[in-house]
Amino acid sequence: MRNRFLLFTLIAIISVSCSKTEKKEKEEMIINKESRAVPDFSKGIFTEEILWYLGRVSAPQISPDGKQLLFGVKYYDYKVNKGNLELYTMPVSGGEPVKITETGEDELQAIWRPDGKKIAFLFPDDNDIMQIWECNPDGTNKEQLSHTPKDINGFSYAPDLKNLIYCMNVAMEPTIAERYPDLPEANAQIYDDLMYRHWNSWADGSYSHLFVAPYPSLSQPKDLLEGKKFHAPVPPFGGMEQISWSPDGQRVAYCCKKETGKEFAESTNTDIFLYDLTSGKTKNLSIFNEGYDLDPVFSPDGKQLAWVSMQTPGFESDKKRVFLYDFATGKATDYSTDFDLSAENLVWNTEGNQLYFLSCTNATYQIFALDIAKKEITQLTEGDHDYTSLALAGNNLIVTKTTHALPSEIYTISLQNKSEKQLTFTNKSTLDKITPGKTEKRWVKTSDGKEMLVWVILPPNFDPAKKYPALLYCQGGPQQSVSQFFSYRWNFQMMAAHDYIVVAPNRRGLPGFGSEWNDQISGDYGGQNMKDYLSAIDAIAQEPYVDQSRLGAVGASYGAFSVYWLAGHHQKRFKAFIAHCGMFNFESWYGTTEELFFANHDIEGPYWENPQPKSYNFSPHRFVGNWDTPILVIHGGKDFRIPYTEGMQAFNAAQIQGIPSRFLFFPEEDHFVTKPQNAILWQREFFRFLDEWLKK
Numbered sequence: 001m002r003n004r005f006l007l008f009t010l011i012a013i014i015s016v017s018c019s020k021t022e023k024k025e026k027e028e029m030i031i032n033k034e035s036r037a038v039p040d041f042s043k044g045i046f047t048e049e050i051l052w053y054l055g056r057v058s059a060p061q062i063s064p065d066g067k068q069l070l071f072g073v074k075y076y077d078y079k080v081n082k083g084n085l086e087l088y089t090m091p092v093s094g095g096e097p098v099k100i101t102e103t104g105e106d107e108l109q110a111i112w113r114p115d116g117k118k119i120a121f122l123f124p125d126d127n128d129i130m131q132i133w134e135c136n137p138d139g140t141n142k143e144q145l146s147h148t149p150k151d152i153n154g155f156s157y158a159p160d161l162k163n164l165i166y167c168m169n170v171a172m173e174p175t176i177a178e179r180y181p182d183l184p185e186a187n188a189q190i191y192d193d194l195m196y197r198h199w200n201s202w203a204d205g206s207y208s209h210l211f212v213a214p215y216p217s218l219s220q221p222k223d224l225l226e227g228k229k230f231h232a233p234v235p236p237f238g239g240m241e242q243i244s245w246s247p248d249g250q251r252v253a254y255c256c257k258k259e260t261g262k263e264f265a266e267s268t269n270t271d272i273f274l275y276d277l278t279s280g281k282t283k284n285l286s287i288f289n290e291g292y293d294l295d296p297v298f299s300p301d302g303k304q305l306a307w308v309s310m311q312t313p314g315f316e317s318d319k320k321r322v323f324l325y326d327f328a329t330g331k332a333t334d335y336s337t338d339f340d341l342s343a344e345n346l347v348w349n350t351e352g353n354q355l356y357f358l359s360c361t362n363a364t365y366q367i368f369a370l371d372i373a374k375k376e377i378t379q380l381t382e383g384d385h386d387y388t389s390l391a392l393a394g395n396n397l398i399v400t401k402t403t404h405a406l407p408s409e410i411y412t413i414s415l416q417n418k419s420e421k422q423l424t425f426t427n428k429s430t431l432d433k434i435t436p437g438k439t440e441k442r443w444v445k446t447s448d449g450k451e452m453l454v455w456v457i458l459p460p461n462f463d464p465a466k467k468y469p470a471l472l473y474c475q476g477g478p479q480q481s482v483s484q485f486f487s488y489r490w491n492f493q494m495m496a497a498h499d500y501i502v503v504a505p506n507r508r509g510l511p512g513f514g515s516e517w518n519d520q521i522s523g524d525y526g527g528q529n530m531k532d533y534l535s536a537i538d539a540i541a542q543e544p545y546v547d548q549s550r551l552g553a554v555g556a557s558y559g560a561f562s563v564y565w566l567a568g569h570h571q572k573r574f575k576a577f578i579a580h581c582g583m584f585n586f587e588s589w590y591g592t593t594e595e596l597f598f599a600n601h602d603i604e605g606p607y608w609e610n611p612q613p614k615s616y617n618f619s620p621h622r623f624v625g626n627w628d629t630p631i632l633v634i635h636g637g638k639d640f641r642i643p644y645t646e647g648m649q650a651f652n653a654a655q656i657q658g659i660p661s662r663f664l665f666f667p668e669e670d671h672f673v674t675k676p677q678n679a680i681l682w683q684r685e686f687f688r689f690l691d692e693w694l695k696k
Helices: 006-030 261-266 492-497 515-519 530-538 560-567 586-590 597-600 614-618 619-625 645-656 676-694
Strands: 066-075 082-091 108-113 119-124 130-134 151-157 163-171 206-214 242-244 251-256 271-276 282-284 292-300 302-308 323-327 331-334 344-348 355-360 364-372 376-379 386-393 396-403 407-412 420-422 440-444 451-457 468-474 503-506 544-554 574-582 629-636 660-666
Touching: 066 108, 108 151, 119 151, 130 151, 130 407, 151 242, 163 251, 206 251, 242 292, 251 292, 261 597, 271 292, 271 302, 292 344, 302 344, 302 396, 355 386, 396 629, 440 530, 451 492, 451 530, 468 492, 468 530, 468 560, 468 676, 492 503, 503 530, 530 544, 530 560, 544 560, 560 574, 560 619, 574 676, 586 614, 586 645, 619 645, 629 645, 629 676, 645 660, 660 676
Parallel strands: 364 386, 468 503, 468 544, 544 574, 574 629, 629 660
Antiparallel strands: 066 082, 108 119, 119 130, 151 163, 163 206, 242 251, 251 271, 271 282, 292 302, 302 323, 323 331, 344 355, 355 364, 364 376, 386 396, 396 407, 407 420, 440 451, 451 503
C-alpha cells in the first residue's frame, strides 16, 4: 500500500537513504581490540569500564573435517556505545587465532558449509536487511547468497548441500495502513487475542516461518508453515538449535508450538515435527507430551532422533529429560528416568552409541555421557566451573567454560584421559592486570535441616582482620542456577571489587540438586526459599570479617521480587535493598504479563479464582507497610515479562512512606540492560546507592 501514496514513497526514500548513510558510518566505525578506548587499570581490580572492555567469545563451530574451529569475539567501546563481533578461525589442536572478518557490523550465526569449503553467516545487505553471506575459510571472496525481502533470522545447510533452510518473518495480518489507507498518520495497534506482545516487542501480525530452498539458487522456497499463524523457531529465544537435518538431507526436524493467542499464552506444548522433503508431509513425533519438547538432534546414521523434553504442562523449568525416537519402531523413549537432573546441549558421538550433554549439578555445569545401549549416564567432568557449550571434534570435546573470575574461553577435553587444554586466551592481557576476588564454597544448614550450597565471594586483597559490608544476592528465574557464571551485569567480581562480601545461596527452587529441590518453590514464593535466604545471610554474617550492621540484599526478576518480599519481613537485618525488574503486586502483574503459563503454574492461577490461590498471600505489596529500609528500584520500559509499572508501584510506595528511595528507569531496555553506556550507568548507580547506605 505504501507505493500508492507519494508521502509514503518519500518517507521510504529518505529512510533508505538514512539507512545507507548510517550503514556507511557503522562500517567506518570498526570496533576491535586495538581501536577501543583503554580503561584505567591502575586500581588492579574490576571496574565497570574494564568489564565492558573484555572480549566476549561465542561458542565455536567445528569444521567438517574436525580440524578447525570457527568462532566470534565481540568487543565493545562504551565511549561510542557500540560493539562489534568479528570471526576467527584456529586449529582444534591450538594455536594463534586468525581474524577472517573486519567490518563495522556483526557477522552473526557463522557456520561451516558441510563440505568445509565455505563459511556462511548473517550480515546486512545494502538495504540493511539481514541476509546469508558466504566467504572462503580465510575470509576472502565474500558473496551474498540470499536476497529476501525481510531479515533472515537463522539458517542451516542440508548435509548433502542440495538444500538450505532458513527462518524469516511472514506478514499474515493487515497493518493499520492496509486496513485504513485513508489514515496514513494513524499510530495504533489492534488486537483480538492474547500474546499481543512478547518479551520486548508488540505483535505486528508477522510470524517466524521456516523455508526450505534449493542450494545455491534458493529459488522457489517452500514455506513449511504456509498459511499458519505459528512460529518456528519458538519465541522469544528459540534459534537454530531447534532445527536439525537428517544426515541424508531428506528430512528436517523442527520445534513449533502450534497454538495461537490465549492458547499460546497458557501453554508450553512445544512439539518436535518431522518434515519429509520427498513426500512433503509433516509428522508430530512428540504428540504424546504436553510440556516442552526442544532441540532435536539426528543420530549420525539418521535412525534415531534425540531431544530434551519436559513432562509437566505449563512448567517452563521442569526437568529436561533425554528422549530418543526410533524411526524403525516409531517409539520415543525416556533415557533419563534414573537421572534426577536436567540435560541440555545434546551431542552424538561419531558411532551413534553415546550422547554427551551438559547438566547443572551442585551449582556447576558439567559434562555427562549417556550410554544408549546400557541406558547409563556418567558424569565426565568435575570442578568449580561452568561448561557453557559443547561440541565434538574427533576424540575431543570442544567446550566454552566460565568461572566467577573468568569470562568465556574455548577449551578442549580429551575423551581418552579427560585432560583439559585451554585454546583461546582472549582476555589474558586484561585479566593479568586484575586481582580477582576469591570464591569459597560453603554448605549452610537450612531452617528445615537440609544442606544448602552457598558461594561466598571475597574482595580482592581480602584482609580477614577487617570488617566488610555484605550483599545477599537473590537469584532470578526463579529456577536458574547460581552457578559459576560470569555475568556482565550481576557480576560477583565487580561487587567484591567494591569491597563487599557477596553471599550467593543456591536456595530452594534452583536446579542442580534434584527435582524435589528444584520444584519446591512453585506455589511457595514466600515460603521455604525465603527462609533459605535468611539462613544463608545469617550464617555468613557470623564470620568475624562481616559487619552485621552493614548488610544489603540485591536481585533481579524473581530476585527483585525476593528483595521486595524481604523488605517487608527482614526484621532489621538489612540496611539497603536493590530490586531490578521485580514482581511487586501479583494481581497487577498477572493482569499485564504475557506468558501466562508461567503465572498459572508458579502462582497457581488468576487472582479472581474463588478461593484465591494462596500464592497471592506472598505478594510483596501486602507487606509494604512494614518497609523501613532504603531501596533502589530499577526497571526497563520494554520489559513485558514484568512490566515497569511494577517498579513504579514499589518506588511510589516507598516515597509515600518517606523511605529513602530512588528509581532508575531505562526506557529502551527490557528485562536486561544490554547497551554499553546504559549498563555502565547501571553499575555506577548500583554502587552509588550501596555506598551511600552501607559505607557511611
